[in-house]
Amino acid sequence: MRYVGNIFRPPSEADSLLLQATIGCSHNRCTFCAMYRDKRFRVRRVEEVLEDIEAAHDYHGSDVRRVFLCDGNALILPTPHLLRILTRLEEVFPELQRVGVYANARDLVSKPTADLQEMVAHKLSIFYLGLESGSDRILREIDKGATAEEMVAGVRHGMSAGMKSSVIYLLGLGGRKRWQENAVESAKAVSQMNPNYLSALTVTVVPGTPLARQLESGEFELPEPAEFAAELRLFLEHVDVKATVFRSNHASNYVPLAGRLPRDKERLVAELTEAIRNHRFKPEYLRGL
Ligand code: SF4
Numbered sequence: 570m571r572y573v574g575n576i577f578r579p580p581s582e583a584d585s586l587l588l589q590a591t592i593g594c595s596h597n598r599c600t601f602c603a604m605y606r607d608k609r610f611r612v613r614r615v616e617e618v619l620e621d622i623e624a625a626h627d628y629h630g631s632d633v634r635r636v637f638l639c640d641g642n643a644l645i646l647p648t649p650h651l652l653r654i655l656t657r658l659e660e661v662f663p664e665l666q667r668v669g670v671y672a673n674a675r676d677l678v679s680k681p682t683a684d685l686q687e688m689v690a691h692k693l694s695i696f697y698l699g700l701e702s703g704s705d706r707i708l709r710e711i712d713k714g715a716t717a718e719e720m721v722a723g724v725r726h727g728m729s730a731g732m733k734s735s736v737i738y739l740l741g742l743g744g745r746k747r748w749q750e751n752a753v754e755s756a757k758a759v760s761q762m763n764p765n766y767l768s769a770l771t772v773t774v775v776p777g778t779p780l781a782r783q784l785e786s787g788e789f790e791l792p793e794p795a796e797f798a799a800e801l802r803l804f805l806e807h808v809d810v811k812a813t814v815f816r817s818n819h820a821s822n823y824v825p826l827a828g829r830l831p832r833d834k835e836r837l838v839a840e841l842t843e844a845i846r847n848h849r850f851k852p853e854y855l856r857g858l
Contacts, residue, residue, distance in 0.1 A: 570587075570588075570621055570624055570625060570628070571589075571617075571621060571624075572587075572589055572639075573589060573592050573608065574592070574593075574605070574607055574608045575604070575607070576589070576639055576640070577604050577639070577640070578637045578639065579637070579669070579671075579697050579735065579768075580768075580819060581735070581766075582635065582637040582669055584635060585635035585636055585637040585669065586625055586629065586633045586635065586636045586637070587636075587637050587639050588618065588621060588622065588625070588636055588637070588638055588639065588654075588658075589613060589618070589621070589638075589639045589640060590612075590613055590618050590638045590639065590640075590643040590646060590651075590654060591610070591611070591612050591613060591638075591639070591640050591641070591642070591643045591645065591646065592608050592609075592610065592611045592612075592613060592640055593605040593608035593609060593610040593611065593640050593641055594608075594610060594640060594641025594642055595610045595641065595642055595645050595673075596641070596642070596673065596713075596714045597610060597641070598712045598714060599699075599701070599711055599712055599713055599714075600710070600711045600712055600778060600779035600780045600783070601701075601711060601739070601742065601772055601773075601774070601775070601778060601779075601780040602775075602778065603775040603777060603778050604641065605640060605641050606777070606778070608640070610641070612645075612646060612650075615650055615653050615654065618654055619653070619654070619657050622654070622657050622658060622661055623661070625661075626661045626662070631661065631662055631663060631664065632662075632664055633662040633664070633665060634662075634664050634665060634666045634667070635665075635666060635667050635668075635669070636658055636662075636665065636667075636668045636669070637668070637669045637670070638654070638668060638669070638670045638693075639671075640671075641671055642670075642671050642672055642673050642676055643670045643671065644670045644671070644672035644673075644676040644677065644680070644696060645673075645675075645676045648680065648684040648687070648688070651688060651693065652687065652688065652691060655668060655688060655691035655692060655693055656691060658692070659691060659692065665692055666692065667692055667694050667695060668691075668692045668693045668694065668695075669693075669694075669695040669696070669697065670693060670695075670696050670697070671696070671697050671698075671699075672696040672697065672698055672723070672727070673698065673699075673714070673715060673720075673723070674698070674715040674719040674720045674722065674723030674724075675715065675719070675723070676723070677696070677698075677723035677724070677726050677727045678719070678722055678723050678726050680726075682726070682729065682730045685726075685727060685730030685731070685732060686730045686731060688732075689730060689731040689732055693732075694731070694732055694733055695732060695733040695734070695735060695765075696727055696732055696733075696734060696735070697735045697736075697737065698720060698723065698724055698734065698735070698736055698737070699736075699737045699739070700717070700720050700736050700737060700738055700755065700758055700759065700762075701713055701737065701738065701739040701742055702717075702738070702739065702742045702743065702751050702754065702755050703717045703738075703751075703754035703755035703756065703757050703758030703759065704717070704743065704747070704750050704751055704754035704755070705717055705754075706747075706750070707742050707743050707747060707750065707751055707754075711742055711780075712779075717754065717757075717758040720758065720762075721758055721761045721762050724736060724762040724764060725761075725762065728763075728764075728765075733765045733766070734762065734764040734765050734766070735764065735765065735766035735767075735768065736759060736762055736764040736766070736767050736768070737767075737768050737769075737770060738755050738759060738767065738768070738769045738770070738804070739769075739770055739771075739772050740769055740770065740771045740772060740792075740797050740800050740801055740804075740822075741771055741772035741791065741792050741796075741797055741800065742772055743800075744789045744790045744791070744792065745790040745791070745792050745796060746790070748792055748796055748799070748800040748803075749800075749803060751800060752800045752801070752803035752804040752807065753803065753804075753807050755804055756803075756804045756805075756806075756807035756808040756809075757807070759808050759810065759813075760807075760808055760809040760810055763810050763811055763812075763813065764810070764813055765812075765813065765814065766813065766814045766815075766816070767810070767813050767814070767815050767816070767830070768815075768816045768817065768819060769801055769804065769815075769816075769817040769822070769826075770817075770819045770821050770822065771797055771819070771821040771822050771823060771856075772791075772821075773821050773856070774791060794823040794850035794851075795845050795848070795850070797823055798823060798824050798841045798844055798845050798850070799841075799845060801817060801824070801826075801841055802838055802841040802842065802845075805830075805834055805837055805838050805841070806834075806838060808830065808834075809831070810830050810831065811831075812829070812830075813829070813830045814829055814830075815827065815828050815829065815830045815833070815837070820855075820856060821856055822851065822856075823844075823850040823851050823856070824840065824841060824844045824849075824850060824851070825851070826840060826841070
């Protein structure tokens with residue numbers, strides 16, 4: 570396999586074959602994000618991607634069940650381009666069960682339902698969308714390039730076509746001043762999305778990013794571990810979803826939590842209350858990005 574630059578994938582795609590269909594992120598402006606800052610966005614030629622599929626087959630044989638299409642938002646690719654990749658994956662890997670992809674709101678809403686349904690029929694059945702925050706003010710501050718309403722519409726559109734959704738909420742993006750706003754507005758947006766999966770990650774300030782410069786100048790203040798926990802507790806108290814698998818056990822999180830919403834809401838809130846009361850947080854040296 571040939572990879573350009575650093576490769577990222579969601580934690581749940583740890584066992585997937587990683588296939589780079591695009592290079593970088595078409596937006597690449599979020600103030601906290603350093604994932605693709607070293608890459609200029611471009612689409613890889615479909616022939617190159619097909620060659621990589623052959624190379625993966627030579628290496629792994631035909632027993633590949635999951636594939637993740639990198640980089641930042643490969644769902645931006647035109648439908649015929651994606652279908653050529655998906656069709657070849659199905660031919661080469663007959664046991665293929667699922668293909669995943671990062672997507673942004675625009676990628677999703679710009680695809681007609683029929684296109685998304687055809688992709689689902691060819692196993693592209695889960696997308697990962699970084700909501701980050703449900704507050705439009707915070708989304709503007711972090712230069713997300715989309716409003717909460719646009720992201721809600723994107724997630725609902727993808728789900729209505731039969732795709733599964735995995736949404737990421739980023740604790741702490743409101744800083745110390747606006748942690749309540751980040752919690753309550755994100756809970757509102759997530760409730761409207763009603764995603765299949767929801768991950769709450771904790772913001773980590775990466776050197777060299779605009780957010781790191783804002784931290785240095787005092788424009789952004791990073792919450793303390795107890796404040797992150799209080800934000801997540803407030804979020805959980807406000808969120809109203811029907812059947813969502815919830816995870817907050819990423820390396821970045823101070824209090825590892827997992828459960829199903831709404832079923833486990835009370836337990837999750839109680840675990841956070843207990844952690845706040847006893848100052849029981851993951852030490853910094855055990856945290857990662
Ligand atoms: S957070 Fe997502 S959309 Fe924003 S720059 Fe990073 S990869 Fe691109």
